[in-house]
Amino acid sequence: MGRLILLIIGFVAGWFLKDSNWEEWMEKLKSYFEPQEAAKKPIPLLEEKEAKVAPAKVDEVSPDPLEKIKGIGPVIKTKLNESGVLTFAQLAALSPQELEEIVGTGIKRFTDEEAIIAEAKKLM
Secondary structure: OHHHHHHHHHHHHHHHHOOOOHHHHHHHHHHHHOOOOOOOOOOOOHHHHHHHOOOOOOOOOOOOOHHHOOOOOHHHHHHHHHOOOOOHHHHHOOOHHHHHHHHOHHHHHOOOHHHHHHHHHHHO
């Protein structure tokens, strides 16, 4: 029974594919396996690259990975960043009350504010 079904499927497939352009298909298939030349781009000189880079502003602060501190996850980090706390030094400068105002009381489920501030002071 299974062989009969396969035979019928073969005839139906052959009927639909009889008018296909096999040469075109084979050329397209061969083109996928032929090595392609990479487009050659000129390499910019280092001086040109440095000239295009704008000097960093004095006000800009590179953020520290605050998630290294136990109890700070993505949500608390986002709250801290939105309030302007981006570095360990800024976090260490906060009082426990200020930290609780920023992140809310939910932080007490993970750790207390003093432990976070103490760990931030260590990582400075």
